[in-house]
Amino acid sequence: MWRFSEYGEKTAAVDDAGNRITYKELEHMVSGFAGICGRTLVFHLCSNTIGSLAGYAAMLQAGVVPVMLAEDIDRELLDRLIHVYQPEYVWVSRHKRADFSDLAEVFSRYGYVLLKSDGASKEDLHDELALLLTTSGSTGSPKLVRQSYQNLKANTESIVQYLELEAGERPITTLPMNYTYGLSIINTHLYVGASMLLTDKAIMSRGFWEFLHKERATSFGGVPYTYEMLKKLRFFHMDIPSIRTMTQAGGKLTPELHREFAQFAQETNRKFVVMYGQTEATARMAYLPSEQALSKYGSMGIAIPGGRFELFDAKGNVIQDADTVGELVYYGENVTLGYAQTRSDLKLGDERGGMLVTGDMAKRDEDGYYYIVGRKKRFLKMYGKRVNLDEIERMLKDKYADADCACAGTDDHMYLFLDDPGILEEARDYIAQKTHIHITAVYAVYLKEIPKNNAGKTLYAHLQDYYE
Numbered sequence: 001m002w003r004f005s006e007y008g009e010k011t012a013a014v015d016d017a018g019n020r021i022t023y024k025e026l027e028h029m030v031s032g033f034a035g036i037c038g039r040t041l042v043f044h045l046c047s048n049t050i051g052s053l054a055g056y057a058a059m060l061q062a063g064v065v066p067v068m069l070a071e072d073i074d075r076e077l078l079d080r081l082i083h084v085y086q087p088e089y090v091w092v093s094r095h096k097r098a099d100f101s102d103l104a105e106v107f108s109r110y111g112y113v114l115l116k117s118d119g120a121s122k123e124d125l126h127d128e129l130a131l132l133l134t135t136s137g138s139t140g141s142p143k144l145v146r147q148s149y150q151n152l153k154a155n156t157e158s159i160v161q162y163l164e165l166e167a168g169e170r171p172i173t174t175l176p177m178n179y180t181y182g183l184s185i186i187n188t189h190l191y192v193g194a195s196m197l198l199t200d201k202a203i204m205s206r207g208f209w210e211f212l213h214k215e216r217a218t219s220f221g222g223v224p225y226t227y228e229m230l231k232k233l234r235f236f237h238m239d240i241p242s243i244r245t246m247t248q249a250g251g252k253l254t255p256e257l258h259r260e261f262a263q264f265a266q267e268t269n270r271k272f273v274v275m276y277g278q279t280e281a282t283a284r285m286a287y288l289p290s291e292q293a294l295s296k297y298g299s300m301g302i303a304i305p306g307g308r309f310e311l312f313d314a315k316g317n318v319i320q321d322a323d324t325v326g327e328l329v330y331y332g333e334n335v336t337l338g339y340a341q342t343r344s345d346l347k348l349g350d351e352r353g354g355m356l357v358t359g360d361m362a363k364r365d366e367d368g369y370y371y372i373v374g375r376k377k378r379f380l381k382m383y384g385k386r387v388n389l390d391e392i393e394r395m396l397k398d399k400y401a402d403a404d405c406a407c408a409g410t411d412d413h414m415y416l417f418l419d420d421p422g423i424l425e426e427a428r429d430y431i432a433q434k435t436h437i438h439i440t441a442v443y444a445v446y447l448k449e450i451p452k453n454n455a456g457k458t459l460y461a462h463l464q465d466y467y468e
Contacts, residue, residue, distance in 0.1 A: 001153050002061060002190050004030070010167070012053075013196040016211045019050045021110065023193065029058035029109065036107055036114065037064045039125060041346070042089040043082065045071045045096060046177040048198045051112030055091045056177065057190060060152075065125055065346075067132045067144065068178040070454055071096065084142045085343050086121035089114055121343050128337070129346060133180055133279050145279045146337040146346070152187060154333035155282040158304045159188045162287050163245070163273065169194035170242075172217035174203055174226055179455040181249050184283035185221055203229055216242040223250030225456035227257055228397075228404075236264050249275040249284070250457055252372050254394050255298035262293035276300035276372065281356050282334040285309075286370060299369045300362075307332030309370060311362060319364075325373050328362040331355050361388075381411045382437050392416075392431060399430060404450045408463045414442050417463055421446040443468065 004012075007023035014020045033055075042059060044066040046052050052071075059066045067085065069078065071093060090100055094111050103115035128148040135145055159165070171189055173196070175182030189196055197215045201208040203226060212220075220243070222230070227248060246265065253261075258274060265272035271290035277283050286309070288301030303309050311319040311326035319326040331354055338351035361373040374390035381387075393407040396416065403420040405427075414437065416427055424444040432439040451462040 001149065001156065001187070002026075002057065003193075004057075004061070004190075007167070007193040010193060011195045012190065013050055013198050014215060015048075015050050015197075016199040016201060016207065019110070021050050021054055026054060026057050026190075029054045030061040032107065032109070033058040033064055033114075034062035037062070037089060039063050039065075040089065041065050041067065041085065041087045041121075041125065042091055042114075043067050043069060043078075043085075043087045044178075045069055045073065045090070045092045047071045047093060048173040048177055048200045049093065049111065050198065051093060051110035052091075052177055053186065053196065053198060054110050055112055055114075056183075056186070059091070060130060065129055065131060066091070068183065069134065070176060070178050072454070075099075081142055082117075084341075085144075085346075086119060087117060088120035089116055091115075123343055123347060125346050126337075126349055128349065132340065132346075133178065133183070135279050142341055144340045146340050146348070147282055148337050148350070151282040151334050151336050154306060155184065155284060155304075156187045156191050158306050158334070159184060159284055160191055161305050162289075163188070163247070165189065165192045165194065167193040168218070170197055170216060170218045172197040172208075172212050172215070172220050173199055174220050174222050175250075176454050179250075180279040180283050181221060181223070181277070181455070184277075187283075204233070212240070213242075218242055219245035219247070221247040221249065223456045224248070224253050224257070225452065227253060227261060231257065231260070232402075236260075243270065245271040245273065245290075247273045247275060249277055250455060252300070252390070252394075254397050256398055259294065259297040262297050265290065266294055274300060276370075278356070278358060280336050280352075281330060281332070281358075282336055284334070285330045285332070285356075285358075288369070292369070296365075296367075296369050299365070299371050301369060303330070304332070304334075307334065309362075309364075311364060322366045323363050325361055325363045327376060328358045328360045328370070328372075329355065330358055380409050380414060382414065382435075382441060383412060385437070387414065387435060387437070389414075392435070395431065395434060396427060400427065406450050406458045406460065406463060408460050409443075410467065412441055413467070415463065415467065416442065416444045417447050417450060417466070418444065419447055419450060 004023045004027040009022050012023045106116050107114040130149045132144040272293045274288040276286040286301045308331050310329045313326050335352050335354045335356045359376050374388040378389045389407045396405045406417045409415045428442050428444040432442050451459040
């Protein structure tokens with residue numbers, strides 16, 4: 001997918017410890033992996049480091065199939081995945097080597113080691129299978145998304161086109177490499193010969209901003225939580241002349257926060273691009289052109305080049321009228337092959353045929369721009385009335401900008417989770433009044449911290465432990 005030899009001695013990536021790797025050195029890594037592994041399955045425990053990036057790029061280019069997992073993945077879950085998928089190798093950072101003392105070391109480079117397993121499966125992998133990612137909600141499940149080489153190529157080329165990426169870009173990492181959004185940033189920038197700035201430091205840390213300034217980062221991406229934190233950090237008053245582009249995906253921003261960042265981008269001659277995607281569509285399905293960021297704030301935009309959308313009503317009919325809510329379906333070459341839940345599933349081919357039922361409810365305005373209303377499964381029936389939990393969450397965030405919150409529940413029982421104990425009863429009254437739901441069906445729960453994954457997305461399944 002990449003043309004490493006074309007970029008030669010140009011820096012492909014630099015990390016926050018000052019280590020660098022060139023495209024020529026990445027090319028050399030490809031031959032190393034091809035010679036050792038061949039066509040096989042490798043568990044890759046990811047970090048935003050040179051070794052992790054080099055291993056991923058080399059594996060993909062050499063036809064090795066990586067399973068992208070967080071370096072700090074729960075050990076019980078990791079052991080379960082290893083039992084189910086039986087990888088032949090594990091690619092892991094040197095400081096995690098002791099966790100795999102039973103595996104033999106066969107190769108090392110850039111602070112990472114390749115470890116060989118004796119209990120690997122010998123089952124074949126489908127020829128088109130390129131890599132495997134966990135879904136955002138599968139932290140307790142062995143279910144993986146099967147992405148093909150064509151999926152990756154199509155989505156990469158589309159993103160490069162609409163973001164107008166070129167070799168002078170210097171994106172700084174704000175997302176994990178094992179998360180589809182973070183990985184798409186790597187894929188697209190390596191495609192154009194740009195220089196990645198790699199760090200696992202959080203945006204709330206001084207070290208992140210020192211690294212950003214030192215290496216003159218030109219762009220970053222973030223999920224809604226990222227932008228909520230940026231506002232708390234008074235980002236609009238920071239002096240960061242090198243930043244030219246900000247992208248957002250991984251969930252819907254509140255309309256007000258969308259408007260604020262779009263306004264800031266317009267006033268400072270920057271690009272702010274809101275996007276929409278899912279792991280099941282490789283990465284991106286829609287984007288809001290930066291020139292429409294303010295006039296269409298709240299919208300996820302239009303289909304990416306090469307893709308298209310349709311909306312369906314409850315009877316399965318295509319919706320033609322504007323401003324009519326329906327289930328969103330996407331069509332494109334980036335729609336992935338399907339899921340895997342066992343090792344034998346890795347032999348399967350394309351099960352989706354380029355069509356993805358997103359599970360999101362959306363509407364389209366008269367100009368053809370789409371707006372997400374909520375998840376199909378993020379609705380409750382409250383005494384016969386259909387309630388959108390995503391909309392309730394946005395109402396709370398608009399009302400209590402300094403608090404973090406999440407909404408969940410079961411039919412006839414709505415739960416509001418907040419990290420500020422002082423507003424529980426007020427928030428409960430507010431939502432009951434606004435929605436005309438009897439207050440006895442609304443519960444407010446204090447949590448010191450709203451559970452989120454390492455990409456900043458709320459772990460709604462974890463909230464079920466607090467239901468009465």
